[in-house]
Amino acid sequence: MTRFVIHIGMHKTGTTSIQAGLHGARDALAERGVLYPDLGPNHSHPLVSMFCDAPLDYYVNFYSGIDTPGKVAAFNHRHRESLDAQLAARKWQTVLLSGEELGTGLNESELRAFKRYCDRYASSYRIVCYLRDPVGFATSATQQQVQAGLTLEELYRTPPRVRYRQILEKYIRVFGRARIHLRTYQSNRRREPDLFKDFAEACEASYLAECVEPTPRQNKALPATAIHALSLYNHRVPPHFIDHAGTTINPARPPIDKVIRTLRGLGFDNSTPFSLPPAVRRLAILGQLEDIGWLTTQIPYARHGPLDRFRYHLWRWFLPAEEQPFGQATDRDDLKKISQLVRFTTDAPPARCRPSISAVATTPAYTPAAAALANALHDRLSAA
Structure with a gap:
């Protein structure tokens, strides 16, 4: 079984x-009867490419240079054979698969094809x-996407x-x-060993935390000055141009890792972490209202347990300070108030919870230090 x-x-x-830790602990996990397939630390790329209907259009393939039918077929065949062999090698007690794009990269029919394969x-x-609160997610994702070439605007x-x-x-x-x-x-709680302890509990496999060695923090965040400078450089x-012919990679743009490495080498003020302006934070929360409403009304057990604290922070950040009737997150009465507040139909959230958003306030405030760093980055990369 x-x-x-x-x-x-x-x-x-x-x-x-999580993926780096599991990938590095494959041998220790195998001794426990657990397979973490050797498809790279993140299983997203090979699995989505194998099971999506149009792998040639999958953006990760495109940016990885797997951009012809022959290359796609070879990539999928190689990984399919490898996965088949690993799954058939022995009777595994548990098979662990991890990939963010297993959620975002497969539509329902493709997901059913993936499940039919796993059913064997x-x-x-x-x-x-x-789940992550809207502000925390938007802040972290904004930093990552600026590093990938987008602008703060x-x-x-x-x-x-x-x-x-x-x-879901x-x-x-x-x-x-x-x-x-x-x-x-x-x-x-994202640092070792708490991250793996929580993940082990989520998987109902306490031994995971024992098998996985602590790994250096992945995706280390850049401070505010560096993010603003990178946005100006972008x-x-x-990184690319979009016109009637489609998306064309900008040949003058160095690879992402070289841009980030050069930026770090220039040195900058690390004292101020990157954060979103208040108006953008409210936009981020407003964008998640329907999803949160759906979670609290369509999944009964989502009204209790881990989501209590999630909803608490969501609504604390959403409501103006003078309208917050809540105390500490551990107060059961407060959690009851939050549950009543968020238990609405997704089509009609309470009027008092609709934020007013100033479009003017969403313009990035670039500092002279950020502009100088952007100029230095441009000069260094142009001279390389």
């Missing part, structure tokens, strides 16, 4: 650290999904968000509601 545990992220919830080996399933207009309903509804239909297990990601040297 082989239990499949499928970790679908979400993005910006410590997945890179699986006797049961457990889907593990971490673009991201402030439409803050990054996770479409929880869109992702298809998983409920394909795997069944009882197999979906939600956890709340708390950024102050204005001057965008």
Whole structure:
């Protein structure tokens, strides 16, 4: 009997650290009868490419240079053979798969194809999904997307968000509601060993925390000055162009890792962490209202347990300070008030909870230090 545990992220919830730790502990896990397939630390790319209907259009393939039918077929065949061999090598007690894009990169019919493949080996399933508060997610994702080439102007207009309903509804239909297990990601608990301890609890596999060695923190954040400088550089040297012919990579733009490495080498003020302006934070929360409403009304067990603290922080950040009737997150009366506040139909959230948003306030405030750093970055990369 082989239990499949499928970790679908979400993005910006410590997945890179979890995947690096599991990948490095494959031998120790195998001794316990657990397979973490050797498909790279993050299983997203090979699995989505194998099971999506149009792998040639999959953006990760495109940016990885797998951009012809022959290259795609070879990539998928190689990884399919490898996965088949690993799954058939022995009778595994547990198979662990981890990939954020297993949630975002497969539509429902593709997800069903993925499950049909897993059904050949699986006797049961457990889907593990971490949720993160809208402001924390938008802040972290904005930093990452600026490093990938976007500008703060673009991201402030439409803050990054996770479409929880869109992702989880298809998983409920394909795997069944009882197999979906939600956890709340708390950024102050993301360091080892707490991250793996929580993940082990989510997987109902306490031994995971014992097998995994602490790994250096992945995706180390850049401070405010560096993010602003990088956004200014992205204005001057965008990573790609989009026109009537489609997307064309900018040949004048160095690879992402070289840009970031050069930026770090220039030195900058590390004292101020990056944060979103208040108006953008409110936009981020407003963008998640429907999803949070759906979570609290469509998944009964999401009204209790881990999501209590998630909802508490959501509504504390959303409401103006003078309208916050809440005390500490551990106060049961306060949690009851929050539950009453968020238990609304997704089409009609309470009027008092609709924030007023100033478009003017969403313009980035670039400092002279950021502008000087952007100029230095441009000069250094141009001379290279």
